[in-house]
Amino acid sequence: MSLNDNRDVTPWEVSESLGEGDYVRIASEFGAGLIDSDLRNRLEKLAGGTNPFLNQGVFFAHRDLNLALDDLESGKGFYLYTGRGPSGKMHLGHLLPFMFTRWLQKSFDVNLIIQITDDEKFLFRDLEWKQLSQVTRDNILDILSLGFDARRTHILIDSINGSTLYRRGVEVARHINVTLSKAVFGFQDSDNVGKFFFTSIQSVPAFLVSSLLGRNIRCLIPHAIDQDPHFKVSRDVLPKLGYLKPSSIISKFLPSLKGGGKMSSSDPNSGIFLDDTPQVVRKKIMKYAFSGGRDTAEEQRKYGANPDIDFSFNVYKLIEDDQVKVSKIREEYSSGSMLSGELKSLVAEKISQVLAELREKREIATEKYDEYLFSEDRLIESFR
Ligand code: TYM
Numbered sequence: 035m036s037l038n039d040n041r042d043v044t045p046w047e048v049s050e051s052l053g054e055g056d057y058v059r060i061a062s063e064f065g066a067g068l069i070d071s072d073l074r075n076r077l078e079k080l081a082g083g084t085n086p087f088l089n090q091g092v093f094f095a096h097r098d099l100n101l102a103l104d105d106l107e108s109g110k111g112f113y114l115y116t117g118r119g120p121s122g123k124m125h126l127g128h129l130l131p132f133m134f135t136r137w138l139q140k141s142f143d144v145n146l147i148i149q150i151t152d153d154e155k156f157l158f159r160d161l162e163w164k165q166l167s168q169v170t171r172d173n174i175l176d177i178l179s180l181g182f183d184a185r186r187t188h189i190l191i192d193s194i195n196g197s198t199l200y201r202r203g204v205e206v207a208r209h210i211n212v213t214l215s216k217a218v219f220g221f222q223d224s225d226n227v228g229k230f231f232f233t234s235i236q237s238v239p240a241f242l243v244s245s246l247l248g249r250n251i252r253c254l255i256p257h258a259i260d261q262d263p264h265f266k267v268s269r270d271v272l273p274k275l276g277y278l279k280p281s282s283i284i285s286k287f288l289p290s291l292k293g294g295g296k297m298s299s300s301d302p303n304s305g306i307f308l309d310d311t312p313q314v315v316r317k318k319i320m321k322y323a324f325s326g327g328r329d330t331a332e333e334q335r336k337y338g339a340n341p342d343i344d345f346s347f348n349v350y351k352l353i354e355d356d357q358v359k360v361s362k363i364r365e366e367y368s369s370g371s372m373l374s375g376e377l378k379s380l381v382a383e384k385i386s387q388v389l390a391e392l393r394e395k396r397e398i399a400t401e402k403y404d405e406y407l408f409s410e411d412r413l414i415e416s417f418r
Pocket of ligand 1: 045118120129131149150151154236255285286297298
């Protein structure tokens with residue numbers, strides 16, 4: 035598997051040159067639709083409020099989102115499914131789909147499955163089980179610190195919930211051949227056979243509820259665009275098993291600090307990690323964050339900055355609850371009355387404040403950890 039066959043994005047690699055201008059093209063190459071203003075308005079109306087991830091265009095594409103909303107309106111309802119591959123420490127980029135998912139869960143009061151694909155990281159990253167179990171627990175606590183509804187949230191860990199996943203995973207696998215896997219994911223003959231199988235396991239939560247309840251309930255999957263190839267395959271296979279195609283709502287990446295590509299765990303200076311201290315956050319933002327400002331203070335005062343390509347502003351607009359404040363900062367920065375250093379300083383402080391709040395909530399999540407873990411009975415019960 036590699037990017038040398040002209041792919042910009044696979045679930046395991048993203049081109050460093052990927053930029054804002056590429057997303058619409060990639061979504062259309064993948065076959066996903068764009069979220070237009072009508073669809074966004076419909077979603078926000080049903081949710082009873084707006085969300086910066088939507089109105090700032092971060093969640094920008096979808097598959098059959100309208101069908102999930104139809105089911106919501108008709109009373110059939112839907113459930114949410116998202117996930118995390120526990121390869122190491124989580125960064126701000128990983129948190130974004132979970133922040134948006136939490137908003138969806140709160141707005142619609144729906145059940146949520148969070149799949150933790152430790153098997154994926156065993157196969158693709160050569161990590162060992164001992165290391166994976168520590169990272170798994172740490173990542174789950176990071177996710178729970180966002181405050182998901184314990185009654186409605188089900189954390190499914192691949193290596194632990196094997197009996198639920200395996201027998202359904204092979205049902206999917208029977209419909210995927212090697213030619214398709216190679217075409218969709220770019221695998222090579224030298225890749226281990228587990229990689230070819232893995233997408234079947236990531237498909238299971240998209241029909242698990244329907245399988246357990248014995249009636250079809252639609253699944254809506256929030257994720258960044260790298261995961262779309264998996265669900266493209268799920269959408270082909272699930273109807274063959276008698277299930278609905280899952281819907282998805284798809285985001286752009288939070289880029290690396292230096293701009294472009296995606297924030298990645300393999301380079302510590304490419305991102306802000308959830309355990310970064312305020313000093314480290316400040317240093318990374320001041321030193322590395324790509325700026326939309328001008329070369330000199332004088333030029334910036336005269337011509338203003340471009341907030342849309344500015345890393346710090348792009349994070350700020352998502353983590354600041356007060357969107358009036360965001361508009362004010364946008365205006366000051368683009369008009370030149372705010373300089374890059376001032377913006378960076380403000381954003382570094384805001385990020386550290388958010389991280390400190392999450393750390394506090396992580397303590398509470400530690401006590402409630404077991405309540406969130408998946409069991410078939412608890413999942414069935416939450417749909418009664
Ligand atoms: P993982 O752990 O690579 O990423 C977790 C989630 O974060 C998204 N993501 C990003 N979003 C914004 N900016 C970034 N820089 C960034 N990097 C990653 C991913 O798209 C993902 O939504 N195989 C999956 C785990 C998984 C999953 C799922 C994800 C299993 N089932 C269903 C989404 C939906 C993985 O390794 O994600």
